[in-house]
Amino acid sequence: MKIAVAKGDGIGPEIMDAVLKIFEANKVPLEYELVEMGKWVFDKGFSNGMTPEAQHTIENLGILFKGPMETPKGKGVKSVNVTARKTWNTYANKRVFQTLHGVDTVFSKAGIPIDITVVRENIEDTYGGIEHMLTHDVALSRRFITRPGSLQVIKYAFEMAKKKGTRRITCGHKANIMKITDGLFLECFYEVAKEYPDLKADDVIVDDLCMKLVTRPDAFDVVVLTNLQGDIVSDLCAGLVGGLGFAPSANIGDHICIFEAVHGTAPDIAGKNIANPTALLLSGIAMLRHLGLMENAAIIENSLLYTLEQGTRTGDFGDKNKTALNTTQFSEAIIGNFGKKPEQGVKELLPNMPVTQTVFKLEKNPMMISKEMENEKIVGVDMFIESAEQPDVIAKKCQRHAGVKFNLINISNRGTQVWPTGSIYTNLVNQYNVRFESLDGSALNQQDVLGLYVSLSGDFKICSSELLNMWGDKRAYSLAQGQ
CATH class of the missing domain: 3.40.718.10 (Isopropylmalate Dehydrogenase)
Incomplete structure (x- = not known):
């Protein structure tokens, strides 16, 4: 070959x-x-x-x-x-961290064996690298988590765990805060888990996971995470077994695979x-096994x-x-x-x-696309505007543009509601999110939204906008802190 x-x-x-x-x-x-x-x-x-x-x-x-x-x-x-x-x-980044006798660590000296496989989603998340300056003070990074992409890496993790004979597979996440993005990843995890009833599947919030990994690393077998969280956790695990000099990496795809060391130059x-x-x-030994060269891999690794x-x-x-x-x-x-x-x-x-x-x-x-289970409708729009004015001043201007189809619901700044209620102690930056929803909850179309955009642009620079979608009765957008 x-x-x-x-x-x-x-x-x-x-x-x-x-x-x-x-x-x-x-x-x-x-x-x-x-x-x-x-x-x-x-x-x-x-x-x-x-x-x-x-x-x-x-x-x-x-x-x-x-x-x-x-x-x-x-x-x-x-x-x-x-x-x-x-x-x-190469949607699955597999990194294996094992105790290597002769490489002394705190855990090896304590007689605590480590054998952790981290499977990191490799394509999406903030690693999309899609960033914009919305104002001279405000930068935006878009975080994409998709159902097909999540299912790809999670199915790989479960199948790998099954072949490995693992006793536990854990999803690390931050779905308590990022309820829609990490929430989708976690939903996909438990959806796949139903196909593997013999595997113990559970989840841990990622900050708690980090604490548990450095106190009881022997309690974990396979851990699957989104891209950025997986990057951080895998380096943490490298530290448990002696550092990046002992951390192999395999990037697995359906057509092409990459095997590399994860340390620097x-x-x-x-x-x-x-x-x-x-x-x-x-990493090369993992590649040999991937290619079916089992005897060569075993002799070299032994x-x-x-x-x-x-x-x-x-x-x-x-x-x-x-x-x-x-x-x-x-x-x-x-x-x-x-x-x-x-x-x-x-x-x-x-x-x-x-x-x-x-x-x-x-x-x-x-093209990866899942079946849409319920009908989609647009119920409003978030307009991200640049302004150094106070929230009540912005609200009065926005209400003039709402017309007969929209109602100004709330205004937030850095994700915290500042109108109609809020606190004078909330520090502000010069970029607000003004949320408009349809007056009676009825469906809107993009022409309605574009009309609002044109009208609102008479008073504000609109930095960005996002449609407020619903699938059936399920809201597909987050609320502001305090809303």
Whole structure:
């Protein structure tokens, strides 16, 4: 099988060469096609951090094994790592955090074993990166959570948990505050849970989850979260097992998968041959299993675990009284230990079952849409306006524009109601949300809303607007604090 390889920036080429050397020594039956991705590709003028040839190769081969990559700062370009994940719809970011004997942590010293798999939604949330300045003082970031996207990653998490033989799967969320967005994700979680009655499915508010993870990490098995929360929680879990140097990552999609270390490029030690290749090697081992190369994966992982148990180390971890090896020496130690097994955590030697690569030739973008269960109607609109006036002054102006179809319901500032009731102690910024609803609760159309928009724009700069929708009797918009 042939896979695409991008060595990355900073320490990327050194650790990638070390891992590929280990693969070669174990006679892993893979061919590698190098592709151009990373900061140096940005510098050549490619705004997405990859050449068209690289994109074509990856889409043809379906597997990308990549080193850490840097995105230039202050140039207005998007992260190449996030761009790759989103472009190829690798919707599930799987990160496995396990106790590694020889990597001392607070928990390993206390005899508390850790085996946590974090599954992070990889496409949506604030990682959409859709942001606007509404006024010179107010920035807006749009947070998209979709039903089809949530179902994709949650179904993957449950199926993976089932195959792993886990005892518990947990949804981390903030649905107590973000009732519609996180509420939709949590709703999808329990919808999927019904299909897996043998798995214990529960949910924890994400801040409580973080506290529980650092006090009783052994209580958790599989945790599934939205994108930003998953990013934060997965780094927290990395800290539980020794840091990002021991955190592998797999980005799983239906057509293309990306395997990478999640740590940075470490430019301060680049070129010194002292970087720790363990995270990238663990990511590579996960890739081998994904490709059905079970025996190769087990031999290499057993050797790595044995090497760590012996106290062999690079300079970033381990017993400082023992001499640190450089990157090359560390990889050679792993190769020298092929066939040896650790005392704890031995990986079973299953036979190789290579998958048949399928190249998908899509003719159009896949459209994901769920069935609309109830009729939709527009019942109002939120108009986000710029103003430095007091709420009662704004209310009087807005009421003049309401006409015969709309009623001014409330005015809020940064999500807190300031009219018709509120507090003089609520600090204000120069951007308000004025909410209009239909006079009698009847359905409106977009022409009604556009007429209100035109009328209101005579008095205010309208920064943005959102329709107030209902599906059946279910309100599809949030209330202001205090409304």
